[in-house]
Amino acid sequence: MLSTNFSGYKGLPELVGLHTMNEAMSKGLTVSESVNRLKRFHWTAKRLSLIFTTRITAMPVYELKMAFGLHSHYLAEHVESFFNRVREMREPPYGMDKAPHAALDILLDELQNAPDHAFVLGAYEVVIPAFLKGLQKHIEDNNKLFDHPTYRVCRFAAIEVEEIQDYGNAAVKSLITDDLRKEYEPFIATLNSCLQAMGGLDGTGTESNVVPERYFSKTPYVYQGAPQRDERFKDLYNMGVNAEAFLLNRDIEPLPKTIMLYFKRMREIDVPEMMASIISETPDKPWGYYKDMIRQLWDESRHAMMGEVGFTSINVNWENIPFNFTWSYLLNTKMTPLERHSILYFIEQGLMPAKTGKQYEWEVAVQTTNQLTKLIQDYDWADEVLHARIGRDWIVPQLGGQNAALEYGNQAWSKALANSFDDFEANGLTKHENWWPEVYKKACEFWQVEPDPQILAYDTSYRESRPDRIALTE
Numbered sequence: 001m002l003s004t005n006f007s008g009y010k011g012l013p014e015l016v017g018l019h020t021m022n023e024a025m026s027k028g029l030t031v032s033e034s035v036n037r038l039k040r041f042h043w044t045a046k047r048l049s050l051i052f053t054t055r056i057t058a059m060p061v062y063e064l065k066m067a068f069g070l071h072s073h074y075l076a077e078h079v080e081s082f083f084n085r086v087r088e089m090r091e092p093p094y095g096m097d098k099a100p101h102a103a104l105d106i107l108l109d110e111l112q113n114a115p116d117h118a119f120v121l122g123a124y125e126v127v128i129p130a131f132l133k134g135l136q137k138h139i140e141d142n143n144k145l146f147d148h149p150t151y152r153v154c155r156f157a158a159i160e161v162e163e164i165q166d167y168g169n170a171a172v173k174s175l176i177t178d179d180l181r182k183e184y185e186p187f188i189a190t191l192n193s194c195l196q197a198m199g200g201l202d203g204t205g206t207e208s209n210v211v212p213e214r215y216f217s218k219t220p221y222v223y224q225g226a227p228q229r230d231e232r233f234k235d236l237y238n239m240g241v242n243a244e245a246f247l248l249n250r251d252i253e254p255l256p257k258t259i260m261l262y263f264k265r266m267r268e269i270d271v272p273e274m275m276a277s278i279i280s281e282t283p284d285k286p287w288g289y290y291k292d293m294i295r296q297l298w299d300e301s302r303h304a305m306m307g308e309v310g311f312t313s314i315n316v317n318w319e320n321i322p323f324n325f326t327w328s329y330l331l332n333t334k335m336t337p338l339e340r341h342s343i344l345y346f347i348e349q350g351l352m353p354a355k356t357g358k359q360y361e362w363e364v365a366v367q368t369t370n371q372l373t374k375l376i377q378d379y380d381w382a383d384e385v386l387h388a389r390i391g392r393d394w395i396v397p398q399l400g401g402q403n404a405a406l407e408y409g410n411q412a413w414s415k416a417l418a419n420s421f422d423d424f425e426a427n428g429l430t431k432h433e434n435w436w437p438e439v440y441k442k443a444c445e446f447w448q449v450e451p452d453p454q455i456l457a458y459d460t461s462y463r464e465s466r467p468d469r470i471a472l473t474e
């Protein structure tokens with residue numbers, strides 16, 4: 001047979017190396033089979049991405065808060081690729097805004113409504129593995145020559161879904177005890193019966209067509225907007241140390257400002273907590289909106305972790321610093337999603353001026369001559385420019401132009417903050433303790449320098465000023 005030991009010119013791989021001739025002759029799915037699987041991947045990636053996002057605010061464990069940001073971002077980035085590939089395959093442009101199988105929505109609703117530990121178990125031990133298996137099987141079953149664009153879409157998605165899976169395995173190992181596993185057996189059984197009903201996540205098995213009974217999703221989902229933190233975080237309403245006033249004071253030398261830069265970065269845990277609320281409570285936007293917002297949310301998570309890296313590098317245990325969540329708390333519980341987004345935009349626009357914004361922070365970092373601090377601020381600055389653009393794309397048009405958006409954001413920010421400093425204190429939530437001297441002394445130990453008495457005495461809180469209203473001292 002001609003196909004036996006088939007080879008290209010002078011032994012060049014046949015069919016550009018995608019398949020042997022025999023493979024190309026014998027395998028492949030029809031366009032409609034391929035489309036059916038892609039539609040399920042599309043819906044899974046889309047909803048799962050939003051489900052990871054909505055859980056960020058009320059997830060107390062810092063590491064998982066950050067991981068959900070990454071996993072949400074990975075999934076969000078592949079939604080359009082699946083969608084576009086389906087559209088390329090003679091598929092009419094409707095029907096992709098709903099679940100391709102009723103049991104898939106029950107499966108995802110169950111994850112959305114599950115308590116934290118059940119979610120970790122169900123997402124990382126059932127749903128993500130089923131998704132990964134589906135992608136891998138599609139690659140395996142497909143004819144890479146005939147359906148090459150689908151092969152690429154699935155392959156790239158599989159790389160990142162596999163990374164989610166790897167992290168998920170570690171998360172389950174760390175957090176799921178035998179007791180929890182026992183407690184959530186009926187929930188896991190519900191997830192598995194959803195998968196059976198739909199013939200596996202990719203639909204390649206036999207559909208049982210028994211509509212599974214809901215377990216956690218019998219009652220409608222309610223978004224939890226009050227931020228939660230784990231027990232390592234203390235004094236969550238403490239607004240006692242004004243980092244901006246310190247950073248912008250030209251009389252203070254660069255090195256101690258390192259601490260305030262790291263503090264500002266790690267305090268950014270509150271940005272994903274807040275952005276998750278905007279995304280969760282703003283329905284019916286084009287997918288590009290969610291994709292961009294989730295990308296920014298993940299960037300802000302990275303900024304927080306960059307701060308964690310910084311503190312660890314100077315041997316300061318961040319558990320001894322109060323990272324207040326007052327910003328995400330006030331915005332999520334007192335402001336509308338539109339007000340929150342306008343405040344975010346207003347603050348990020350305020351970071352653009354070279355003299356007082358991100359460029360200034362980077363210049364301070366350069367002056368410290370510490371390579372790590374410089375890198376942290378370099379990327380923080382670059383990301384912030386992108387975020388200002390995301391704001392211009394999505395919130396400015398909605399509020400009637402740049403000036404109107406800034407004015408709206410400015411007023412909303414003042415309204416959100418109002419008398420919160422005094423109210424938190426009056427309500428016994430904090431004493432706004434000055435944590436600065438202890439942390440500064442600890443860093444000086446690492447730097448092997450004597451604390452400067454004047455810097456040690458720094459005692460300026462956020463009582464009088466909004467963080468963005470501090471001028472650079474000349």
Ligand SMILES: [Fe+2]
Pocket residue numbers: 268271299300303380
């Ligand atoms: Fe940031």
Ligand SMILES: [Fe+2]
Pocket residue numbers: 300348383384387
């Ligand atoms: Fe940002």
